[in-house]
Amino acid sequence: MAPRAVADAHVLLLHGEESFLVEEEAKRVLDAWRADPDADVPPVAQEELRRAAEELADRRTRSLALLEGLLAQTRRAEDEADLAARRLEDAEGELAAQAERHADAQEQLAAAGSQHAESVRAYLNAPGELDVPDPQGALDALADWIDTLSGPSPARSAVGATAQAATAAHAAEQAALDAAIAEARARRDESRRELAELEAGGQQPPAAPSTRDEPARATLPGAPLWRLVDFADDATADQRAGIEAALEAAGLLDAWITPEGTALGADTHDVLLVPGPPAASPSLADLLRPAAGLADPRAAAVPEQTVARLLAGIALAHPDDPCPDNARADSAEHPTWICTDGRFRNGPAHGAWAKPAAQYIGESAREARASSRRL
Numbered sequence: 001m002a003p004r005a006v007a008d009a010h011v012l013l014l015h016g017e018e019s020f021l022v023e024e025e026a027k028r029v030l031d032a033w034r035a036d037p038d039a040d041v042p043p044v045a046q047e048e049l050r051r052a053a054e055e056l057a058d059r060r061t062r063s064l065a066l067l068e069g070l071l072a073q074t075r076r077a078e079d080e081a082d083l084a085a086r087r088l089e090d091a092e093g094e095l096a097a098q099a100e101r102h103a104d105a106q107e108q109l110a111a112a113g114s115q116h117a118e119s120v121r122a123y124l125n126a127p128g129e130l131d132v133p134d135p136q137g138a139l140d141a142l143a144d145w146i147d148t149l150s151g152p153s154p155a156r157s158a159v160g161a162t163a164q165a166a167t168a169a170h171a172a173e174q175a176a177l178d179a180a181i182a183e184a185r186a187r188r189d190e191s192r193r194e195l196a197e198l199e200a201g202g203q204q205p206p207a208a209p210s211t212r213d214e215p216a217r218a219t220l221p222g223a224p225l226w227r228l229v230d231f232a233d234d235a236t237a238d239q240r241a242g243i244e245a246a247l248e249a250a251g252l253l254d255a256w257i258t259p260e261g262t263a264l265g266a267d268t269h270d271v272l273l274v275p276g277p278p279a280a281s282p283s284l285a286d287l288l289r290p291a292a293g294l295a296d297p298r299a300a301a302v303p304e305q306t307v308a309r310l311l312a313g314i315a316l317a318h319p320d321d322p323c324p325d326n327a328r329a330d331s332a333e334h335p336t337w338i339c340t341d342g343r344f345r346n347g348p349a350h351g352a353w354a355k356p357a358a359q360y361i362g363e364s365a366r367e368a369r370a371s372s373r374r375l
């Protein structure tokens with residue numbers, strides 16, 4: 001009950017007690033009058049009785065008003081209690097419905113999780129381009145993740161990492177393939193150029209040094225040594241490779257030979273070979289000879305005698321000969337020698353080189369080189 005209603009009830013109780021006392025006093029006076037009607041009622045008693053009656057009536061009026069207020073409050077409290085009870089019933093019903101929906105959602109979530117796990121399992125076990133390193137580990141982590149759904153999916157992370165690695169590997173393979181294609185195209189273009197040169201009667205020269213004035217050779221009479229000589233028929237493949245390697249390393253293979261055998265001017269930056277005195281036997285002329293039937297008019301203008309004297313002025317040694325000793329024995333007259341194993345001396349310069357086969361000296365060597373490039 002509300003505090004105000006309790007206070008009102010307490011007031012009514014007090015009023016009731018006072019009314020009871022007044023009634024008792026009035027009853028006593030009335031009983032006395034009935035016993036002796038002729039007796040005079042004391043004026044004071046009459047006045048007190050009247051006043052008590054008026055107070056009683058006033059108190060009862062107020063008590064009635066208070067009682068009516070209490071009844072109204074009680075009805076309102078009952079209405080509010082009924083409304084609260086209905087609301088509680090509705091809330092309990094909604095809570096039960098939510099619990100049922102939650103249970104249904106949990107069942108659906110469990111079913112969806114199982115279906116998702118099976119789909120992922122089928123995906124990971126199916127043959128394809130992506131091969132996850134540890135599929136069972138990913139499935140176990142996925143099962144734990146389905147219960148909480150916390151963070152990213154382990155299966156997605158595993159597949160993503162595998163896809164990233166596969167993409168990087170594919171990029172590397174593509175780069176290697178592009179490089180191989182570019183190299184093949186470069187070889188194709190080079191082969192086409194060489195083929196066109198061969199069909200036009202041209203020949204592929206050795207790489208020119210950076211010190212050479214290459215455009216000057218376009219109008220200079222004569223030819224480089226490798227165009228003017230050919231191997232003797234009895235020269236073996238190893239000897240041919242060793243001699244050409246030694247000549248190339250010594251700077252003699254591509255040296256220019258003029259028809260007159262004269263030196264070049266100071267403004268022409270190139271290397272010139274000038275015939276010198278013949279070397280003690282054996283000489284390079286034993287395994288090299290002047291080439292015959294040269295198609296290039298400038299090369300054909302160099303006399304064979306000039307080429308022969310040039311070859312005779314270069315000493316020749318074999319691998320089993322002490323090449324440096326032979327060369328030093330007559331170094332004042334023959335400072336240049338070539339060994340069939342690739343060693344050489346050209347003045348004060350000594351060295352050695354090797355190559356698997358001759359590439360430039362002789363038409364057969366040049367044709368074999370062009371064929372190997374085309375393959």
